[in-house]
Amino acid sequence: MRSSLWFAVLALLIPWDRPCAQEPVSYASDVAPLLRQHCAGCHRPGKAKGDLDVSTYSSLLRGGRGGVAIVAGRPIQSSILNQVSGDEPAMPTKGEPLEEAQVAVLRRWIAEGAHAGAPPAKPAAAPGPPRISSAPTATSAIAYSPDGTRLATTGDHEMPAQTERIAGYHRDVISNAMRRARARIGEIEAER
Template sequence: MSTLSVFLFSLVDFVGSFHPLLVHLPIGVLLLAALFQFLSQKEKYQSLASAVGISLFIGMLSAIASCISGYLLSGTGDYDEGLIFNHQWSGIALAIISIVAWYLNWKGKQITWITALMVFLIVLTGHFGGSITHGSDYLKRAFLAEASGQAEEKRKPIPNVQQAMAYQDVIKPILTSKCYKCHGPNKQKGKLRLDMPDFILKGGKGGKAIIAGNTDESELIKRILLSKESDDHMPPLEQPQLTKTELDLIHWWVSSGADFNKKVADLAQTEKIKPVLLSLQSEEKAEAALISDIPEKTVGQADAKIVQELLARGVAVIPVALNSNYLSVNFVALDSITAKDLQLLEQLSKQVIWLKIGDSNLDDNNLKSIVKLSSLTRLSIEKTAVSDAGIALLNGLPKL
């Protein structure tokens, strides 16, 4: 691809990205113009008649700009085509009607039904836009949440989790509540759709969302584990984040083969995942389940400066549970691990109990730093240069 083509594509993306900002301008200005026009018919407010024309003119221009930027944004392919079609053509109709309304006003004419049609199109276009960003049932969901007094639907307990379908009953509800807003039927950010098995297996622009049996190469898990400050972290920082239990369940499902048709009982289960699965049978939050490898003994908070340095390097550092000072550290986003990284890690020896440092340049020599993490209860070092002799060093970790 030539430099010019790259520049043009970048320009299209740049201009299109302004649509969410521009789209609110014609809504406000055209509604204001309609209000001015209505009030100016009363003798008391006739002075507002002069403001109608300028309001319609600004609203008309902003509606046209919104149409252009919206068309460019739709080319990214991140949104449902049906909803895009409705929103696009209602927006174009609104722009045309705003031009007609401005022209008639310029000629000194006021046609009430034109103004009424303009207001109707504002509402209709806004509704279609809301369906794109929040889902086609956003009004119904908002009403139900208000009626029930709950902002988020509570997950129903599973009567017998071992007989439940692993994907349908355990994994899909997590994806529905935490992923569908950006990767569902109405919007496919990065061309990734997670609401149906075929789409999940297909992946998106970033590659395969899941690779059965390989959590290290599954893009979905890698993105979830990234620092929340990272632009690639999933879900976005402003959206509800996955809980520790939800992440454990997705990790377990992928590592067990990511089968869409098997029951929970048919998939391999470690001793660590069993209590997490069992907690799904209770109405209590899964985080309350007993996780055997989290020490009961409390520990002081980690040095915030050290944690920030690791985060700045791209290392994922998160608490293992709510209100816990114990940490889970994941080096999945790093291409190579440096001596400085290991030195920082050593300073968190009391807090780090889960460490994932596989698929890296780790070897027997720098494994000596890992041995100093005396609180470790989980360690993942697959796809490294660590030899059997290096593995023997880990015998000095009593809790591993």
């Protein structure tokens, strides 16, 4: 009985309403795409209304004619947040206002210190072009162009150069393979 009472007391003392630890807001992944979508139409190089350019982290921190747009750690003093939030946001002037969740991301990023953070990871590079070989290689596939002037072959991640010498070599290989296949088919039919 006493143990269940202690458990109940402990359960009441634990702050259940405390939110779980969240990852910090990323400028590159969260804030920059939001600014690009909603603000960069009017606030970009060559068309920086109010001399505010939001296209890069450094230009955003520089601010514009109205002063600094971001005061790190102080969302209330950050003019950009004041422009996009409230009952009737002043920005963006064209298009729909930011959703409350988007404003919350911006507010949280500023409150966290408005750090640039690491850029998003780049996707793995695509494999390069196949190696070009001037000597015949083991062939896994072969195709001639419809007019018979070009030859494409592959094998072991290589693509032999399409010279007449190699094309002739492959024609010989194909001819020999076809001749052997026809002979074998003839032998099989004769055995029946």
